[in-house]
Amino acid sequence: MTDAPTMTAAVIDRYGPPETIALRQVPIPAPAAGEIRVRVRAATANRTDTATLRGYPFFARAMTGLLQPKMAILGMDFAGEVDALGEAVTAFQPGDRVFGLLPFTYGAHAQYVCLPATGAVAPIPDTLPFDEAVVAEGAWYASSTTDRLNPGQRCLVYGASGAIGTAAVQLAKARGAEVTAVVGTRHLELAASLGADHVVNYETQDFTRLGQDFDLVFDAVGKSSWFACRPLIKPGGLFAATDLGPYWSNIWLGGWYSLTGSRRVSVPFPEDAPGFVRSLSALMAQGKFRGVFDRTYPLADIVEAFRYVEQGQKTGIVRIDIP
Numbered sequence: 389m390t391d392a393p394t395m396t397a398a399v400i401d402r403y404g405p406p407e408t409i410a411l412r413q414v415p416i417p418a419p420a421a422g423e424i425r426v427r428v429r430a431a432t433a434n435r436t437d438t439a440t441l442r443g444y445p446f447f448a449r450a451m452t453g454l455l456q457p458k459m460a461i462l463g464m465d466f467a468g469e470v471d472a473l474g475e476a477v478t479a480f481q482p483g484d485r486v487f488g489l490l491p492f493t494y495g496a497h498a499q500y501v502c503l504p505a506t507g508a509v510a511p512i513p514d515t516l517p518f519d520e521a522v523v524a525e526g527a528w529y530a531s532s533t534t535d536r537l538n539p540g541q542r543c544l545v546y547g548a549s550g551a552i553g554t555a556a557v558q559l560a561k562a563r564g565a566e567v568t569a570v571v572g573t574r575h576l577e578l579a580a581s582l583g584a585d586h587v588v589n590y591e592t593q594d595f596t597r598l599g600q601d602f603d604l605v606f607d608a609v610g611k612s613s614w615f616a617c618r619p620l621i622k623p624g625g626l627f628a629a630t631d632l633g634p635y636w637s638n639i640w641l642g643g644w645y646s647l648t649g650s651r652r653v654s655v656p657f658p659e660d661a662p663g664f665v666r667s668l669s670a671l672m673a674q675g676k677f678r679g680v681f682d683r684t685y686p687l688a689d690i691v692e693a694f695r696y697v698e699q700g701q702k703t704g705i706v707r708i709d710i711p
């Protein structure tokens with residue numbers, strides 16, 4: 389009898405701090421019918437991974453497991469090459485370079501991961517290396533807000549330097565909106581380089597006094613509130629946020645305004661990950677979207693990567709290099 393081949397993976401068996409993660413040798417997964425197996429070359433450590441590791445917010449455990457996480461390996465973003473096909477898969481070939489998302493199953497913090505061929509996976513544009521293709525997590529969250537924009541509308545992105553904010557600026561521009569990016573001093577040049585029409589420094593200017601000029605105000609870092617941003621929003625405009633807001637205000641205000649008001653509040657949750665990843669692949673191929681990258685950590689240092697991401701100070705995306 390031969391031993392099953394193994395791979396290196398960052399494994400969790402309970403909710404907790406980054407130190408909960410341990411590198412282990414685990415069996416290489418075999419693709420089931422309709423699945424592909426990807427040899428992962430690059431992944432990310434992101435705010436979804438850190439929230440899932442902590443089991444926070446608690447209600448999210450309805451999806452991730454009440455007392456302990458359902459998934460043994462985190463990692464929502466991946467880029468790599470198809471290395472094996474399950475039965476009846478015709479859309480991919482071994483060797484295809486692909487990137488994508490594993491929104492509910494995770495698993496990219498390992499050398500191999502399996503996912504449905506019909507899942508959130510798309511080709512990496514030819515000229516792009518693997519480590520520049522792990523871009524989907526923040527962009528997917530951003531898209532659920534920016535997809536509401538029409539050409540010519542005005543959008544303000546508060547916190548345009550994180551994974552979601554940097555993506556939001558680019559996706560809003562790709563939809564033909566006029567974009568005002570609000571960032572701190574160290575990110576002024578970055579925001580302009582992403583195509584923002586106007587850049588505001590929140591350290592030197594009170595952005596909430598810019599005037600009632602915006603169809604959409606997006607708090608992309610969960611540090612503002614509808615109460616602060618209300619003076620910016622045109623009648624009939626939208627306030628959207630990545631987080632629940634003070635006292636969960638974004639949730640209950642969203643419910644209230646959906647019943648009554650002209651100024652609406654929303655904490656959108658993205659859908660259709662497969663369709664989104666395919667559209668992102670096309671935008672990258674057209675040069676309309678690029679990842680903004682901060683530090684890269686080897687898989688062996690993944691605990692350090694999670695500690696850094698939890699500080700809430702990264703610029704764009706933190707990568708994990710998979711050996």
Ligand SMILES: NC(=O)c1ccc[n+]([C@@H]2O[C@H](COP(=O)([O-])OP(=O)(O)OC[C@H]3O[C@@H](n4cnc5c(N)ncnc54)[C@H](OP(=O)(O)O)[C@@H]3O)[C@@H](O)[C@H]2O)c1
Pocket residue numbers: 434435436439440444445526529546547548549550551552553570571572574575590608609610611630631697700701702703704
């Ligand atoms: N629960 C979930 O599953 C989930 C999943 C994804 C994201 N989220 C939420 O979405 C939010 C954004 O995620 P992300 O990955 O884009 O965040 P991120 O990358 O960690 O955001 C960090 C960036 O925000 C900037 N920032 C920090 N404080 C700020 C402030 N007061 N005003 C403006 N900018 C500030 C930082 O730069 P400076 O400090 O230099 O300005 C840094 O560049 C997070 O709050 C996260 O909780 C939740």
